Amino acid sequence: MGPFHCGQAFTFAISECVQQFLLRKGACGAFKLSKSTGNFLNATIPAEFGSISSLQSLDVSRNNLSGELPDFSAGWIHLRSLSLSSNSFSGSLLPQLLELTTLEFLDLSENNISGTIPSFIGSFSSLRILNLAGNKFLGEIPSSIGGLLALQVLDLRGQNLSGSIPEEFTGLSNLQDLVLAGNSLTGSIPPAFSNLVSLKVLDLQGNRLTGNIPLNLGTLEGLTVLSLSNNLLYGNIPTSIGQCSNLIVFEATGNELNGSIPMEIGKLEKLEKLELGFNSLTGSMPPQLCNCTVLQTLDLEANHLTGEIPSNIGQLKNLQELIVKENSLNGSIPSEIGDLKKLLTLDLSMNNLTGTIPTSLENISCLTQLNLSGNQLGGAIPEGLGSRFNASSFARNAFLCGASLNVSCPRSRKGGLGKQVFISVVVVSVAVGIISVSVLTCIALHFGGNKGVRTSVVQYEQKIVMFYSPITYANVLEATGQFDEEHVLSRTRYGIMFKACLQDGTVFSIMKLPEGGVEETAFRQEAEMLGRVKHRNLAVLRGYYIAGDVKLLVYDYMANGSLAALLQEAAQQGGHALNWPMRHLIALGVARGLSFLHSQCNPPIVHGDVKPTNVYFDADFEAHLSDFGLERLSTVETIPGERDGDPSSSSTTPVGSTGYVSPEASLTGQVSRESDVYSFGIVLLELLTGQRPVMFNEQEENIVKWVKRQLQTGQMDELFDPSLMELDADSTEWEEFLLAVKVALLCTAPDPVDRPSMTEVVFMLEGCRAVGDHPSSSDPASQPSPSQVECNVEGMEGS
Structure with a gap:
C-alpha cells in the first residue's frame, strides 16, 4: 500500500492522526504528514511513534513542529527514510540514531539543530541522501562521511562549518551532488575530486577556500553545476573546464582569479550561465564564448578586460543578461547586440567604449535594464531608448546628446533642430495607429544574474x-x-x-x-x-x-501614492484629473507587472490580491504593483484598520479583497493565475467607470453585471467616467478605450477557462500603442538605490 496521509487541511492535534495510523500500522509502513499535503502543525512528535516497529518511511516536513529531535530509534528497526525538514526542531543529533542501520534517506534540513556533526553519521552504510542544510552546525565536517560509499547527495549548505574539505570525500565514487555552500571552510579544493566520476553538482560558493581551481576538474564529464563564487581562489581558470561537456552553470564570481578567460569555454554547448565577475581577469573577451549559443547569463563585471566586444555576439540568441561593466573595453558597441531579442539586462557601463549607440538596441523589446554610463560614447541617443530609460542609463558620456539627458543635439545641415522628447507626468503623447507587438518572445526572467x-x-x-x-x-x-x-x-x-x-x-x-x-x-x-x-x-x-x-x-518609496487615492481624487474632479492616456498606461503597467509574475518568474508567482491599493506610483507616475510573494513570508491575517480606500472597512475575505475576488476563489479559498486575471479585470473596470466594486451588493449585482447591463441598455454616459465620454469617436484613443472594455469583460469571465492569460492581456492592450510608449523614462528596478526626495512625514493611510 502507499503511504498513510493524514486528512487534507489537517489542523487538530498530531496525536489524533498518529492514533489513526496506529490502527492501520500492519497495513502501511509509510507515514506522511507534510505541509505540502495541506497540513500545518504546531506541536511535537508524540511518543507513540516509538512503538511503530513496522515504520519504513516518516515524512513530517514543512510543518511547525518543534522541540528536541525525537528519540524513537529503538522501535524504528526498519526505517529507511526520515524527513523532518523545514520545521523548528532544536538540540543536537542523538547517538541513539546509530540504531537506524537501514536508513537510506535522511533529511533534517531547515531546522535549528546545533552542535557538531557527530562522526557516527558515517555508520549509516546504506545512506544515499544526507541533507543537513540550513541548521546551526559548527565545527569541522567529520571525515567519516567519506566512508558512506553509497552516498549520492550530500548537502551541508548554510551552516557555521569550518576547517577544510575532508580528503576522504574523494573516495565517494557514487556522489552526484556535493553542496557545501555558505560555510566558513578553508584550505584548498582537493585535486583528487577528479575521482568523483559521478559528480553532477559541485557547489562550494560562499566559503574561504584558497588555492587554485584544480586543473583536472575537466575529467568530470558529467558535471552540470560548478559554483565557486565568493571564495579566495587565485590563479588561472584551467583550460580543462572546456572538457566538462555537460556543464550548464559555471560561477566563480568574487575571487582573486587572474589571467585570461580560456577560449576553451566556447566548447561548452550546454552552458547557460557564466559568471566570472569581481576577479582580476585580463585579456579580451574571447570570440569563442559566442559559440555557447544557449547561454542566458554572461557576467564579467569588475575585471581588467581590454579589447572590443566580439562582433559575433549576436550568435547568443538566448542571452538574457550581458554584464561587462567596470572593465577597460574599447571600440564601439556592436550593432549585433540588437539581435539578442531575449535580452533583459545590458550593462556596459564604466568602460572606454566609443562611437554611437546602435539604433538596433531599440529592437530589443524585452530590455528592462540598460546601463551605458561612464564611457566615451557620442552622438544622439536613439529616441526609442531615450523614451524607455532615464538619464542615469546614459550619464557620464561627454559627447552624447538627447532629450533624456536634457542636452540638445547639434543642428543638422538643413538647419533643423534635433528631435527633443518631452515626457509629461500626466499627459502622454499617443502613438497614432495600431501597432501589434507580440510579447510571447519575452521568456522567463533568469534569476542567476543577481549576486x-x-x-x-x-x-x-x-x-x-x-x-x-x-x-x-x-x-x-x-x-x-x-x-x-x-x-x-x-x-x-x-x-x-x-x-x-x-x-x-x-x-x-x-x-x-x-x-x-x-x-x-x-x-x-x-x-x-x-x-x-x-x-x-x-x-x-x-x-x-x-x-x-x-x-x-x-x-x-513611492512618492505619488496609490491608484486608489488617484481614483478617489479623479472622482472628486469629475474624472478630469486622470485622462485616458494615463488610465491606459496605468492599466498596461499593472498588466505588464502581473504578466511578469505569472510567466517570467520561476516558479510563477500568483499575486492573490490585485487591487488599486496595491498599485503605487513613483515620482514620475509610473505604476508599480506591490504586495506580491508575501504570503510565504508572513502569517496572512487581516491587519486591524486595513483599508481599501474606505476608513471603516476591514477585509474579512479569506483570499484577496472584497469586490476583487474571483467567484472560484471565493468558493475554494484558493488563488490562481486565473483569479489574478479576474482581479485585474475588476481594476480595469474601476479605471473605466470610476465605480468602486464594494459599492455593489454581491448577492444581487456586482460591478461586472452592472457594466454588462449598462452596455446592453446603451447607457454609456452613466457607465463610464465622464472624462472618457469626451474622446473623439474617430480617434485612436477611442479604439483603445473600446478595446480596454472588451479586455476587462474577457478577464472577468465567470469560468476561469474563458479568461485570457496576462501575457495575452498585455498583447491586447498594446494593440493600440507602441511598446516603448511609457509615461516616464524611470526604471526603479535598474537603480542601485532610491533617489533623495522630500522628507516631510505625512500620514498617508489608505493611499
Whole structure:
C-alpha cells in the first residue's frame, strides 16, 4: 500500500492522526504528514511513534513542529527514510540514531539543530541522501562521511562549518551532488575530486577556500553545476573546464582569479550561465564564448578586460543578461547586440567604449535594464531608448546628446533642430495607429544574474541585509520614529508600511510584518528570491531584516501614492484629473507587472490580491504593483484598520479583497493565475467607470453585471467616467478605450477557462500603442538605490 496521509487541511492535534495510523500500522509502513499535503502543525512528535516497529518511511516536513529531535530509534528497526525538514526542531543529533542501520534517506534540513556533526553519521552504510542544510552546525565536517560509499547527495549548505574539505570525500565514487555552500571552510579544493566520476553538482560558493581551481576538474564529464563564487581562489581558470561537456552553470564570481578567460569555454554547448565577475581577469573577451549559443547569463563585471566586444555576439540568441561593466573595453558597441531579442539586462557601463549607440538596441523589446554610463560614447541617443530609460542609463558620456539627458543635439545641415522628447507626468503623447507587438518572445526572467546580498552592515550586532546600499536597523528605527504611528503610510493584509527618511535624504518604505509566520532560514530564502524579482512595473525589494519576532522588508518609496487615492481624487474632479492616456498606461503597467509574475518568474508567482491599493506610483507616475510573494513570508491575517480606500472597512475575505475576488476563489479559498486575471479585470473596470466594486451588493449585482447591463441598455454616459465620454469617436484613443472594455469583460469571465492569460492581456492592450510608449523614462528596478526626495512625514493611510 502507499503511504498513510493524514486528512487534507489537517489542523487538530498530531496525536489524533498518529492514533489513526496506529490502527492501520500492519497495513502501511509509510507515514506522511507534510505541509505540502495541506497540513500545518504546531506541536511535537508524540511518543507513540516509538512503538511503530513496522515504520519504513516518516515524512513530517514543512510543518511547525518543534522541540528536541525525537528519540524513537529503538522501535524504528526498519526505517529507511526520515524527513523532518523545514520545521523548528532544536538540540543536537542523538547517538541513539546509530540504531537506524537501514536508513537510506535522511533529511533534517531547515531546522535549528546545533552542535557538531557527530562522526557516527558515517555508520549509516546504506545512506544515499544526507541533507543537513540550513541548521546551526559548527565545527569541522567529520571525515567519516567519506566512508558512506553509497552516498549520492550530500548537502551541508548554510551552516557555521569550518576547517577544510575532508580528503576522504574523494573516495565517494557514487556522489552526484556535493553542496557545501555558505560555510566558513578553508584550505584548498582537493585535486583528487577528479575521482568523483559521478559528480553532477559541485557547489562550494560562499566559503574561504584558497588555492587554485584544480586543473583536472575537466575529467568530470558529467558535471552540470560548478559554483565557486565568493571564495579566495587565485590563479588561472584551467583550460580543462572546456572538457566538462555537460556543464550548464559555471560561477566563480568574487575571487582573486587572474589571467585570461580560456577560449576553451566556447566548447561548452550546454552552458547557460557564466559568471566570472569581481576577479582580476585580463585579456579580451574571447570570440569563442559566442559559440555557447544557449547561454542566458554572461557576467564579467569588475575585471581588467581590454579589447572590443566580439562582433559575433549576436550568435547568443538566448542571452538574457550581458554584464561587462567596470572593465577597460574599447571600440564601439556592436550593432549585433540588437539581435539578442531575449535580452533583459545590458550593462556596459564604466568602460572606454566609443562611437554611437546602435539604433538596433531599440529592437530589443524585452530590455528592462540598460546601463551605458561612464564611457566615451557620442552622438544622439536613439529616441526609442531615450523614451524607455532615464538619464542615469546614459550619464557620464561627454559627447552624447538627447532629450533624456536634457542636452540638445547639434543642428543638422538643413538647419533643423534635433528631435527633443518631452515626457509629461500626466499627459502622454499617443502613438497614432495600431501597432501589434507580440510579447510571447519575452521568456522567463533568469534569476542567476543577481549576486544575492552585496553588503551587510552591523550595528549593535543587528543587520539590515541590503541588496545594494547598506543601512542599519538603528537607521530604520531613527527614520521611522521607532515605528511611530506618525510614519504609517498604509496597512495591508501582510503588515504595516512605514515611511523611513534617512539622514542623507534617502527615503525607503519599510514594511513591518506581524510576529510569527515562517522561521528565519525560510524567511531569508524567500526574501532573497523576491529580491531577484525585478521589473519596471513591480515594487522593488531593496533589502530585509529578521531578528526574533521582528521582520522587515525594505522597498523603494513611492512618492505619488496609490491608484486608489488617484481614483478617489479623479472622482472628486469629475474624472478630469486622470485622462485616458494615463488610465491606459496605468492599466498596461499593472498588466505588464502581473504578466511578469505569472510567466517570467520561476516558479510563477500568483499575486492573490490585485487591487488599486496595491498599485503605487513613483515620482514620475509610473505604476508599480506591490504586495506580491508575501504570503510565504508572513502569517496572512487581516491587519486591524486595513483599508481599501474606505476608513471603516476591514477585509474579512479569506483570499484577496472584497469586490476583487474571483467567484472560484471565493468558493475554494484558493488563488490562481486565473483569479489574478479576474482581479485585474475588476481594476480595469474601476479605471473605466470610476465605480468602486464594494459599492455593489454581491448577492444581487456586482460591478461586472452592472457594466454588462449598462452596455446592453446603451447607457454609456452613466457607465463610464465622464472624462472618457469626451474622446473623439474617430480617434485612436477611442479604439483603445473600446478595446480596454472588451479586455476587462474577457478577464472577468465567470469560468476561469474563458479568461485570457496576462501575457495575452498585455498583447491586447498594446494593440493600440507602441511598446516603448511609457509615461516616464524611470526604471526603479535598474537603480542601485532610491533617489533623495522630500522628507516631510505625512500620514498617508489608505493611499
